[in-house]
Amino acid sequence: MDHFQLKDGHLHCEDVPMSRIADEVGTPVYVYSKATLERHAAVFRDALAGVGRGEPLLAFAVKANPNLAVLKVLANQGYGADVVSVGELRRALAAGMEPAKIVFSGVGKTAAELRAALEAGIGQFNLESEEEGEELSEIASEMGMRARCALRINPDVDAGTHDKISTGKADNKFGTPIGDAASLYARLATVPGLEMRGLAMHIGSQLSDLAPLEAAFEKLGKLLKTLRESGQSVRQVDLGGGLGVPYKSGEILPSPGEYGAMVRRVTQDWDVSLAFEPGRVIAGNAGVLLTRVVRVKRGVVHPFVVVDAAMNDLARPAMYGAWHDFVAVEPDGEEMTANIVGPICETGDTFATGRQCDRLERGDLAIFRTAGAYGATMASSYNSRGFVAEVLVDGDRFAVVADRIAADSIMNAERVPDWL
Ligand SMILES: Cc1ncc(COP(=O)(O)O)c(C=O)c1O
Numbered sequence: 001m002d003h004f005q006l007k008d009g010h011l012h013c014e015d016v017p018m019s020r021i022a023d024e025v026g027t028p029v030y031v032y033s034k035a036t037l038e039r040h041a042a043v044f045r046d047a048l049a050g051v052g053r054g055e056p057l058l059a060f061a062v063k064a065n066p067n068l069a070v071l072k073v074l075a076n077q078g079y080g081a082d083v084v085s086v087g088e089l090r091r092a093l094a095a096g097m098e099p100a101k102i103v104f105s106g107v108g109k110t111a112a113e114l115r116a117a118l119e120a121g122i123g124q125f126n127l128e129s130e131e132e133g134e135e136l137s138e139i140a141s142e143m144g145m146r147a148r149c150a151l152r153i154n155p156d157v158d159a160g161t162h163d164k165i166s167t168g169k170a171d172n173k174f175g176t177p178i179g180d181a182a183s184l185y186a187r188l189a190t191v192p193g194l195e196m197r198g199l200a201m202h203i204g205s206q207l208s209d210l211a212p213l214e215a216a217f218e219k220l221g222k223l224l225k226t227l228r229e230s231g232q233s234v235r236q237v238d239l240g241g242g243l244g245v246p247y248k249s250g251e252i253l254p255s256p257g258e259y260g261a262m263v264r265r266v267t268q269d270w271d272v273s274l275a276f277e278p279g280r281v282i283a284g285n286a287g288v289l290l291t292r293v294v295r296v297k298r299g300v301v302h303p304f305v306v307v308d309a310a311m312n313d314l315a316r317p318a319m320y321g322a323w324h325d326f327v328a329v330e331p332d333g334e335e336m337t338a339n340i341v342g343p344i345c346e347t348g349d350t351f352a353t354g355r356q357c358d359r360l361e362r363g364d365l366a367i368f369r370t371a372g373a374y375g376a377t378m379a380s381s382y383n384s385r386g387f388v389a390e391v392l393v394d395g396d397r398f399a400v401v402a403d404r405i406a407a408d409s410i411m412n413a414e415r416v417p418d419w420l
């Protein structure tokens, strides 16, 4: 069920009219549906119920949407967190996620971050390299602790997604090459301060085909057997995230159910506990970016619909050429073909070119759909535009869950030295 729907000709999020949010909070603003987040959390959990030993660990990828209220909704659903910085770790803890359900990924964890995560008592470090393992070993030994670790492997599989978000090819910076993994695992298992518990993998994001994932999981399964045959203990496997979501209406992608069936088939004889790090599949379609048309400018080929949101608020179209459905809050039944652009002084600040969309005029409200993941979190203050607000809707009520940060607040954090 879509919680962003027209009711009496006016787009609502659950039972709240979008215009009420625009009037009270201003635009642009991210709007999240609590009911959608909860539904996605439940669908993903049900799809993976009973895979592996015990119940799997579901660690939401905080990078997709780190808003504290969003994390709290997911913590209430029993989710843990996949974090990639001490900032994300603090957020997961502040939202009430249990330390034991937190995994720490990422290729550049600093010594200070490793220490902070050990102090917090997180469940697992996903080690990316020998060098990181050695550093963590030293820090944990100094602290008189043993860090629970998995070795992240790079299976050299092309996930078939955008190059910038592919992470499992040999020349991507992530993980340990699968050919080196058995010997490195054996070595790290002898190092003080580390407890090697298993393997981890994440081959990319917005995956629209399960075949590369399955091929990567099969490779991991072979490695697991090799490790066990050589006497290593492997109890935990983290299969990462990556499941794609539809961005265009009518687009069909593999469902969590199909993903779960594939995981069940491939892992049935692994005899390990499984963990997953879903991000986009939980949050993507739970959020939209609400914006107002500043003006419609005549163009040579198409008119330009200039909206008050820009590439600093929603970077995906400019960064990856990504498509976001764009619809009017009060469609009048007429359509137009337009270029949808923001106010930033770059041609790249274009959300869509030659897009068939609802007819819009100056002052009208519209939304970019599927903006709940990798939306607000990738915002910048380029062109001194400040940071957008975020709102969480629950039935007929809503709350501002992130204040708008005005450009002046950012300016006020700057100093001109007295020698200028
Ligand atoms: C290590 C890791 N885990 C999980 C995710 C979440 O991915 P997605 O949002 O595609 O599910 C990412 C991002 O791609 C990641 O880098």
Ligand SMILES: N[C@@H](CCCC[NH3+])C(=O)O
Pocket: 063, 165, 205, 206, 316, 373, 374
């Ligand atoms: N930022 C990317 C996803 C990155 C995934 C990071 N591991 C996107 O919007 O699609």
